Amino acid sequence: MKRKKNLLSIMMVFMIAVLTAGCGSQPSAAPSAEGSQQGQGSAANSDKIVIGAALPDFDDKWLSYLQDGMKQYEATQENVEVIYVDAMNDASKQLSQIENFIQQQVDAIVMVPVDTTSAPNMVEKANAANVPIVVVNRQYEGVEKATAYVGSESIKAGLMQMEEVAKLLDGKGNIVIMNGQMGHEAQIKRTEGNKQIIDKYPEMQVVLEGTGEWDRAKGMALMENWLQTGKQIDAVVSNNDEMAIGAIMALEAAGKLEHVIVAGIDATPDALEYVKSGQLKVTVFQNATGQGKGGLETAIKAAKGEQVEQFNWIPYELVTKENVEEYIKKWQ
Incomplete structure (x- = not known):
């Protein structure tokens, strides 16, 4: 009888232990939306490399080609995800996006700055968080503090463009310069390159200068205003193709x-058709897809801890009617 009582006691202790263990083990909680977003970086998923791409304006035609270059390269990579965000040309919005990327623990950031004034602060924040940051396309003083820079030397585009225009004008004539968004590195340096060449020719001078903010419609409006001044204009030298096309449209409407x-820069598909027709005499090929690819490739290497070059230059190339077919093929 005593043995039965002992056996019963042992069984009761065992059952209590099982029930207690069952009550103590809780099912794993489903991740919250915030946790899921945070987990996009390497801290949560060591198999996938996540890159944050902070772009200034999805609606900008040339920058859309740069983004295409990133997407094309992304498609060739295994276990790489790129998160694209649009700052809508708002520097404060871009700063917030960079801060979000850092909070999400992305493995690296690719940034085309909205402007060169706000860019150093964004790079500083990424550096403080030990997140590699690659600046693309828009260079500025202090860019060497970023992990790397990928782009072209804007002043060279201005030099190449104006040298060809000077040749076409036989070294004399009245020049009007269409600036892009004032304060942008490309606007400053391309115009500086233009003026360095103009200064070499005593019979060439800048008679009008203004901004079309990189936009075709604004370039057209600016050209219309200049035509109303009655000043003799022998060449329109534009910081980009879109404004140059706008100038062509205004000149054509006026019969002039x-x-x-008319000269532009970028050699976009639209611009190359104008070169082919002879309406745009000069453009300079800036390899948008090459910069996009190069920026993402560099960021992925940095995310893996590989050594990257500080400056990665994508050269400019002069385009005229003689070689335009070669560049049309690049976009096909």
């Missing part, structure tokens, strides 16, 4: 296009 040389 055949008497004016």
